[in-house]
Amino acid sequence: MLEVVRATKWLPLFLFLGSVCVAVSGCRPLPQKNTLEELAPVIFWSIDEGTGGKLKISTMVPPLIQEPKKLLTLQVDLLEQGTKGFNLRYDREWKLGQLRILLISESLARKGIGSIINTLMTNPEISQRLFLAVVKGDFDRYVGSQLKEQSQLDYALYRMFKHYERKNQGELTIVNLHQFMKKVYSRYSDPVLPIFQADEADFVYEGSAFFKRDRLVANTDKSKDQMFQLLSNRHVLKLFPIPRYYTTIGQLRSKVRWKLSRDHSELSVTVALRGRIQEYRGARNLYKRSELGALKKEIQSWLEQQTRALLESMQREGVDPLQIGDLTLRPASKPIDREEWLQEWRKMRLNVRIDLNIQPLTKVSGEF
Amino acid sequence: MTIVYVITLIDSERLNEAVLEPLSTIGSEREDTNGQEPGSWVRSVSVTLSPFTLQSEANGRLMQGSVLIYDGETGIWRSCKLENPLGRAIESSETETILLGPKDSFSEQIDENMTLIRRRLPVMKLKAEKFLVGTLSRTTVVLMYLEGITNPDLVNVAKAKLSKIDYDMFLDSSHVAAFMEDHNASLFPQFMQSDRPDSCVNSLNMGKLVILVDNTPFALIAPITFFNLFQSPEDYINRWIVASSLRCLRYFSYFLSFTLIPLYVALCTYHYQMIPLQILYVLLESRSRLPLSPFWEAMAMLMTLEIIKEASLRMPSKTSQTLGVIGGIVIGQASVEAGFASKVLIVLAGISAIASFLSPNYVLSKSSLIVHMTFLMLASWLGVPGMVLGMVALLAHLNGLTSLNRPYLAPVAPFLGKDWIDLFIRGPLKAMRQRPSYLLPLYKWRYSQRRKPS
Known part of the structure; x- marks a missing residue:
């Protein structure tokens, strides 16, 4: 008789252990019912300072396309009080499982957003991929004016963030909740968030906001933000208009080399930039190599100034969003304290060099 | 006189x-x-x-x-x-249709069926042993195998099972299979029925047994694995890369056929966080006006779909096509307009119904309905963790099955790496140098071991 062969007796054990792992790793054995038609998933929250030290929370409802939307606002002491308050004001239950964007007002960000971020971070319903942004101006007014013109405003904002989050898109600083928290709790570096200007008609990207731990301290203007994108964030810019020299550089990519002296007194940064002249409206004749060379030199020295100014502003504020402090780490030596690093960073000599390699779109003759 | x-x-x-x-x-x-x-x-x-x-x-x-x-x-x-030679001519198979390849199929005459096999395997090693089953039907059953290739233990097990059969009537080979299967209560067939002589000969060559039953065109092939149920004779006719991708598509479709609608129910009932935002908008929009919960909505649509499928099987072929088209389109459209079901569910029901037809084995595709319903209930009860539990139970059940005492999940469990050349992919014929090792063939090589003269 053929002996009965059991198909590996260990497999049921593995399957059982696998299911136990699934159960203990966060999947509730009896999950909470979330019947879709009874919910109102919140996509964005806008948080501002309220009166009397309160928080002013706003969002849009309903989540349906074919029903007219409205803006709901609440003044609360605690963030979760907002969730409860909205629930009592609306027929569907508010759920934060699809919260994708958190817009924080500039004034609130300057006071510190640690408690807000921690509350969101520890809420298991909220995804770590929550986009954070700082807003100057009255965002509620902007939403109020756009409700009739753009019914899917919340979704459009989410798509914008999502689009620029991808690699090689350049242009905007996009930061997630987990990226922000990672920088907050790192030894040397400080977090960055995008900053937008909102008024009744527009919602415009202004630049990057630098935080000291959880408190907003400074922000770049549009011009310096372009250098910030090349130095750190994405290392790519699709378009870099330089009105001062009547030039737009396209498809600009950067390779940055940082070098910190052993005694931490001097920082050398070499930025190799590669791109092409996309547009030129100046008086130079770019068909001539000498003219092109002169333009390149002018742009190069201007970029060096911009970079130096950006780094110096960081030194003044005592923030390190470029994670330069990591350069002090050595395999066999004890890391220095954050305070010690910031003192050194403030006093550090800067040596900035830009290697600009731009190709003209036209043929250049060798005449000098 | x-x-x-x-x-x-x-x-x-x-x-x-x-x-x-x-x-x-x-x-x-x-x-x-x-x-x-x-x-x-x-x-x-x-x-x-x-x-x-x-x-x-x-x-x-x-x-x-x-x-x-x-x-x-x-x-x-x-x-x-001098028995009356009643019978039909050799026709092409209607149940296992292929575009290219041999067109002949078995008939109800067991002698003719044996001839069709013997013509493809004209060797003395092909043995046929006759048994008589059924106290009233006196049905002839012929057990065929290749001596020197098929493991004698398999033959002995089959012989013992055949000789133990004690029943009055055998009208089809599935009746014989019912008395020979190791696990009668399982949803999954442990004997494969085929009316294609080429399939049977291929199985004999691999070291399997073929059991012919008089008065039925369907031969039994054993032992089989779960993965054999996804293999079509056409796999060995198509180019191997094409055949491999089609085979993978079949596995995926089978999985999709019983998980797609339960996943919809689980997401709509518990895990709204997992739904991509754009789809969430569409779902919210369509579900906001429905009177039924996701489970009852899915159950109603699934039952309707099964009724249409069953009705189109029982009707004459010309009527059944019309019934399928009219039933599917009209009922689907009407139920959306009447507000009984969401558009998304109708699309998912259509995809899962079509996916269930991709499995070449009819018995398996029929059994997927019960698996589907079970998953639907688990999804409604526990959400995605329920579906994971269902999947664990399904795999554990499949792992416990045997076909003529051979493991049903081979060569995955137990792991037999060499047999993977003809599992999820259909490797090139030149690379298939050995017979499947889970069948323990007496002679495993499929090519001559002698050195070729230089």
Whole structure:
């Protein structure tokens, strides 16, 4: 008789252990019912300072396309009080499982957003991929004016963030909740968030906001933000208009080399930039190599100034969003304290060099 | 001389030609030449006569289409087989259709079926052993295998199971399979039915057994694995890369056929966080006006779909096509407009119904309905963790199954790496140098081991 062969007796054990792992790793054995038609998933929250030290929370409802939307606002002491308050004001239950964007007002960000971020971070319903942004101006007014013109405003904002989050898109600083928290709790570096200007008609990207731990301290203007994108964030810019020299550089990519002296007194940064002249409206004749060379030199020295100014502003504020402090780490030596690093960073000599390699779109003759 | 036969069972023309005419000639000659040896008429009939003595033998032979002849002079009963050759021509298979490849298929005549196999395997090693099952039907069952290749243990197990069968009626090979299967309560078939001689010959060559049953065109192939149910004869005709991708598509479709709608129910009931935002908007929009919960909505649509599928099977072929199209489109459209179901669910139901048809094995695709319903209930009860539990239970059940005592999930569990060349992919024929090792063949090589002269 053929002996009965059991198909590996260990497999049921593995399957059982696998299911136990699934159960203990966060999947509730009896999950909470979330019947879709009874919910109102919140996509964005806008948080501002309220009166009397309160928080002013706003969002849009309903989540349906074919029903007219409205803006709901609440003044609360605690963030979760907002969730409860909205629930009592609306027929569907508010759920934060699809919260994708958190817009924080500039004034609130300057006071510190640690408690807000921690509350969101520890809420298991909220995804770590929550986009954070700082807003100057009255965002509620902007939403109020756009409700009739753009019914899917919340979704459009989410798509914008999502689009620029991808690699090689350049242009905007996009930061997630987990990226922000990672920088907050790192030894040397400080977090960055995008900053937008909102008024009744527009919602415009202004630049990057630098935080000291959880408190907003400074922000770049549009011009310096372009250098910030090349130095750190994405290392790519699709378009870099330089009105001062009547030039737009396209498809600009950067390779940055940082070098910190052993005694931490001097920082050398070499930025190799590669791109092409996309547009030129100046008086130079770019068909001539000498003219092109002169333009390149002018742009190069201007970029060096911009970079130096950006780094110096960081030194003044005592923030390190470029994670330069990591350069002090050595395999066999004890890391220095954050305070010690910031003192050194403030006093550090800067040596900035830009290697600009731009190709003209036209043929250049060798005449000098 | 007495001749006994049942007229509906015998070929009367052959009876006239082979028996009655020679006997009448002898009768007229006997008047002329007296004193002939008794029993000499046996030599003049053109059929083989076999003597018998028992009443029970007489009854059996009579009912199987034999003519009984009693010689009064010698007192000996003889019989010859002259059964009515009822049957149909060799036609192409309707259940396992392929575009390219052999078109012939088995018929209800077991001898013809054996001939179709023997023509493809003209070797002495091909053995056929005959069994008689069914106390009333007296059905002939033939067990075929390749001696020297098929593991004798498999043959012995099959023989033991066949000889133990004690039942009155066997009208189809599935009835025989029901008495031979190791796990009767399982949803999954442990014997594969096929009416394609090429499939049977391929299985014999691999070291499997083929069991032919009289009066049915479907042969049984065993032992099989779960993965054999996804293999089509056309896999070995298509280019191997194409065949491999199609095979993977079949596995994926089978998985999709019973998980797609339960996943919809789980997401709509518990895990709204997992739904991509754009789809969430569409779902919210369509579900906001529905009176039924996701589970009952899915259950209603699934039942409707099964009713349409079952109805189109039972109707004549021309009507069934119309029924399927009209039923599917009209009911789907109407239920969305009436507000019974969401558009998303109708799309998912359509995809899962089409996906269930991709499995080449009809028995397996039928069984997926029960798996589907179970998953639906688990999804509604526990959400995605429920589906994971269901999947664990399904895999554990499959792992426990055997076919003729061979593991049903081989070569995945137990892991037999060499057999993976013909599992999820269909490797090139040149690379398939060995027979499947889970069948423990006596001779595993599929090519000559002798050195070629240089």
